[in-house]
Amino acid sequence: MSTRVRMLGVQLAWYALLSGQVCRATADPSDSLKVGTIHWSTCTGDGVVPGAECGFAVVPLDYFNASAGVAQIALGRYNATSPHRKGSVFLNPGGPGAPGVSLATFSGPDFQQIIGEEYDIIGFDPRGIGETKPATQCYSSPAARQAFIANTVLDRGYDVAPDVTDEFNRYHLIQTQRDADGLYKSQFEICNETMGEQIRYMGTSTVVRDIDFITTLLDGEDALINFYGLSYGSAIGQYLVNMLPDRVGHVVIDGILDAVAWSSVPSYKWERHWQIYTDDVYKLFMSECAKAGPSQCALSKHANETGADVLARVEAFVNNLYYEPLAVPDATLPGILTNGRARLYILGALISPTSWPSAASDIAQALVGNGTAMLNAVNEKDTKDLERSAVSCNDAAPFAPPTPQVVIDEQLYDLEHVSRFSLAVVTSEPDAGCQFWPVTPPERFEGPWNRTLKNPMLIISNTLDPATPLTSGQLAQERQGNASARLLVQDGPGHTSLALPSVCKAAAVRAYFDNGTLPAVGTVCPVDASPFPSAANTTALLVNDQQLLTSLTRIIDVLFG
C-alpha cells in the first residue's frame, strides 16, 4: 500500500490524479478552438490503461455571452467494452480542486466493473482545474503560492490550547483570525490582478453546463446525463439534477456535501454540521489500533490496552505541542510540528482508514521525537493555486463579513461541542474568506433542491464519514423526495463509500446502472475489509465478487493511496 495521507476532507486524490497527463489536440489548429468540437488523442504520462484516450472539448467560456470566448475542458475516456453501448458516465473525484481525467485513464476498467461495461467512462478536469483551460493561475507558480502561505495560518493551521474555554486561547485565536482575513484579502486581490474576469467561470453551475454540453456532443441532443460524483462531486450531482431534472439518466452521489449549506451558508458556519462524526472516527482509529495490537499498529503499546489508552497518549502529545512545538530539522521543508499541524495530519488520516497503519506509524515516530513523516505529509499541499477558492467562492452566496471574534466564537463552540478538528478543517479545506472574492460568476444556482427527476438518483453515505456525514445524505434524500432519490448506507468509517471496499454496495451501484434497480429502502451494506489487516474478515465471496473487490481495492489505491 503506497499510503500517503490525504490532507483534504472533501477532496480526494489530487496528486495521484495529477500525474502529468497532457492532452494535445491532433486536429487542424484552425478549427481546434471551435465551440462544440472534441479533440481526442493518445494520453501521455505513466499509468494510462490501454484503450484510454485523452482530449478536450471546446465549450463556451460563458454560456450567457457568446462573445466571451472559449474554454477547453480536459477529458479522459475509456470506451464501453460491451457492444451494447448505453452512453457516457461522467466521474468527479471531489475537492473542489481535484482533476478527474485520470479516473477514466487510470481506473476506467475498474470503474466499469462497478458501473457496467455498457458505458463509456468519462473523466474530466472541471473549470479552472488541472489541464482545463483557462486554468486557475493567480500566482506565477506553485512555488510563489507556497512562499506566500509558508508558515502562516493558511499553511500551519490554528493552534488550539488544550482547554478551549481558556480566555487567552480565545484572544490568541482571534489574533490568528485577523491574520487569516488579511491573507485571504491579499491573495484574492493578487488573483484579481492576475486573472481578472477569467476567475468568474469556475463555479459549480458552470461545471453543470459543461457536463450538459459535452453529453450532447458525445451522446446526442436527447441523451440523458449519467454521473458519479464523490465528496464535493456530490454537490455537482445535486446542482446537476436540480438544474436539469429532465436530463437525469443515472446519477450516483457518494459522500454527501450538503449543497444547500454549500450554496447559501457562509463557510465558517459549516463545521457544526460537517464534523458531527469526526471525533467518533478518531476514536475508532484508536480503538482499531488497540485491537490490532503492537504487531499491527505502531501506536499500540500492549496487547491488552484500550482505544482510550492509545487516544489519551496521542492527545497528550498533540496538546503538548501547543506549549512546545517539535523541532523537525530533517523534513523536506524543515520546520516545526505544531499543534495545528498535528491536527491537520490526523484529520487527513481519518478520511482514509486504509492509511491508518502507516499513519499510526508516523504518529508513533513523532511521539518519540521524530516528526519528519508528519511534517512532510502536512506540507504536501493539495491545492497548487486558488483552484478551490475559485469554486467555493463563486458558489458562495454574498454574506455580511463576520468579525474575527464572530468566526472564532463559532469555532470555539464547535471545538467544545462538535469536534476538536473544527479549526483544522478551515485550513485543510480552504473555503473561507469569500467576502473578499473579487468577481461575480455568470450564474449561481440557488435551488430549488426538490425537483422531480426524470429518473431517481442513488445517494450513498457511510455511517462514519469524518467530512460528509450521513445526516447530509439523509437531508439530500429527503429534499429530493422518495420518488426521485434512494439512500444506501455503507456501514463503515472513512470519507465516501470508496474509502473501504464493499461488494454489496458495488453490486447495488451496478444494478442501478444496469437497469435502474434501486436498493431496497433502508439498505445497509457491510464493508469487506478492516483498516488493520489482522482484524480483517472478508466474507466468503463469489468469483464475480472477487473481481469487484479487486477493482474496488485498486480504485481505493488511486483515490487515497
Ligand SMILES: *[C@@H]1O[C@H](CO)[C@@H](O)[C@H](O)[C@H]1NC(C)=O
Ligand atoms: C471509442 O469509441 C468512439 C465511438 O464512440 C470511437 O470513435 C473511438 O475510436 C473509440 N476509441 C477507442 C480507443 O477505441
Ligand SMILES: *[C@@H]1O[C@H](CO)[C@@H](O)[C@H](O)[C@H]1NC(C)=O
Ligand atoms: C461579453 O463578453 C465580452 C468579451 O469579454 C465583453 O466585452 C462584454 O461586455 C460581455 N457582455 C456581457 C453582457 O457581459
Ligand SMILES: *[C@@H]1O[C@H](CO)[C@@H](O)[C@H](O)[C@H]1NC(C)=O
Ligand atoms: C494485560 O492484562 C492482564 C490481565 O488483565 C494483566 O495481568 C497484564 O499485566 C496486562 N499486560 C500488560 C502489558 O499491561
Ligand SMILES: *[C@@H]1O[C@H](CO)[C@@H](O)[C@H](O)[C@H]1NC(C)=O
Ligand atoms: C525520522 O523519520 C523519517 C521518516 O519516517 C525517517 O526517514 C528517518 O530515518 C527518521 N530519523 C531517525 C533519526 O530515526
Ligand SMILES: *[C@@H]1O[C@H](CO)[C@@H](O)[C@H](O)[C@H]1NC(C)=O
Ligand atoms: C478587481 O480589479 C478591478 C479592475 O482592476 C477593480 O476595478 C476592482 O476594484 C478589483 N476588485 C477588488 C476586490 O480588488
Ligand SMILES: *[C@@H]1O[C@H](CO)[C@@H](O)[C@H](O)[C@H]1NC(C)=O
Ligand atoms: C420545493 O421547495 C420549495 C422551497 O424551496 C417549496 O416552496 C416547494 O413547495 C417544494 N416543492 C415540493 C414539490 O415539495
Ligand SMILES: *[C@@H]1O[C@H](CO)[C@@H](O)[C@H](O)[C@H]1NC(C)=O
Ligand atoms: C419516504 O419513504 C420512507 C421509507 O419508506 C417513509 O418512511 C416516508 O414516510 C416517505 N416519505 C414520504 C414523504 O412519503
Ligand SMILES: *[C@@H]1O[C@H](CO)[C@@H](O)[C@H](O)[C@H]1NC(C)=O
Ligand atoms: C438488474 O440488474 C441486476 C444485475 O446488475 C440483476 O441482478 C437484476 O435482476 C436486474 N433487475 C431487473 C429488474 O432486470
Ligand SMILES: *[C@@H]1O[C@H](CO)[C@@H](O)[C@H](O)[C@H]1NC(C)=O
Ligand atoms: C469472520 O466472520 C465470520 C462470520 O461472522 C466468523 O464466523 C469468523 O470466525 C470470522 N473470522 C475471523 C478471522 O474473525
